[in-house]
Amino acid sequence: MAHVKASNLLVEMPIYELSSRSMKLRVLGALKNNRFGTDGDVTVVRALQNINFEFRDGDRIGLIGANGAGKSTLLRVLAGIYEPTGGELQIDGKAVALLEMGLGMDDTLTGYQNIKLRGMLLGMKPGEVESHTQEIAEFTELGDYLHLPIRTYSSGMRIRLAFAISTTVHADLLLLDEVIGVGDAAFIEKANTRLRNFQNRAKIVFIASHSGAVISDMCNKAIWLDGGSQMFVGGVREALNAYSESLHG
Ligand SMILES: Nc1ncnc2c1ncn2[C@@H]1O[C@H](COP(=O)(O)OP(=O)(O)OP(=O)(O)O)[C@@H](O)[C@H]1O
Incomplete structure (x- = not known):
């Protein structure tokens, strides 16, 4: 049986290019959200934070969200291309990306x-x-x-x-x-x-897509990501509705 579970998953990427103090302050000040932080001297972007889910055999999970939401990053962590910097990711089974x-x-x-x-x-x-x-x-x-x-x-x-x-x-x-x-x-x-x-x-498939039709067609579950955070995990229709409401106010 295949199984995948994420608990408080965190993925931070260092941005080494932001070396000077004034550049850092400008970036951190301009981007007034909790997506940027520091790790010692290095500025980091939290590509994913507080991600929690559990899926089993038969689950087809659509990853939805705007550009930069964190969909590709989540696929890469699941593939083992990126290491989580915090929380836990448990995968039972062989992952192929x-x-x-x-x-x-x-x-x-x-x-x-x-x-x-x-x-x-x-x-x-x-x-x-x-x-x-x-x-x-x-x-x-x-x-x-x-x-x-x-x-x-x-x-x-x-x-x-x-x-x-x-x-x-x-x-x-x-x-x-x-x-x-x-x-x-x-x-x-x-x-x-x-x-x-x-x-x-x-046994388990994750697919990132900007197409609601593709997600509805292929998936039985969905994760809506926004700004690196998980806004919703559950049924496809509910996830697509919640995402669409966020877009249209
Ligand atoms: N190697 C990296 N270094 C720094 N930041 C990164 C890196 N990879 C991704 N990010 C940041 O992480 C965030 C999530 O990016 P990601 O590519 O996962 O988004 P996405 O949901 O797949 O977007 P899209 O729909 O545009 O493909 C973005 O803000 C991006 O700038």
Whole structure:
């Protein structure tokens, strides 16, 4: 069974560029909210604070909120890309993120070698990678390019490869940003079908989106974030209504 629980989760990011005292005072004074603080000499932005939730198998959680609300940061903490600076985050199960999918690929290696490398980085055993290689290769439609170093690929070709590998592994917890830009028009439809199957296999899915329709369609729970704080956790309709009311006064 997969399970994820956040208790008073806090994520602070240091802003080292604000070194002079006068700049710090200006920024802290101008931004009269509790999002900025100091840690010793360093100014920090609280990207997330007081986040509390608990989800289990079957939960599909939409992350909603304005630009800068903290949605991507929450996905990154769940993915283990950022460490919480306070509170607790407990994850039982294997998390796979379809964020920054190109990370962990090596430019000097061929497509086939990257399938092996990234597959293993994502937790597959050598035999498992082997048995999926043909299918991954076919899905990418990259043909003979797979024998060339990936520095010769276009950005779209890289994304195809990274997406095909990432969606092959087993995920208990799947972390998605709505806009994953998986390539040209012809590829998008195929990629969407693969993504839907991948989502269906995952036990818990988090998806950040600005589209109420996407959230209503895919999720049974939602978290509304605003300014790094959690404004609402619960049903999708209630969350979308509360968010929409905040926007329209
Ligand atoms: N590496 C970083 N250093 C400093 N501040 C950061 C960093 N990453 C995020 N932040 C801050 O954390 C806050 C939350 O950002 P985040 O990207 O999570 O928002 P978001 O809800 O995903 O926004 P969007 O809808 O625009 O993608 C923002 O105020 C942002 O400036």
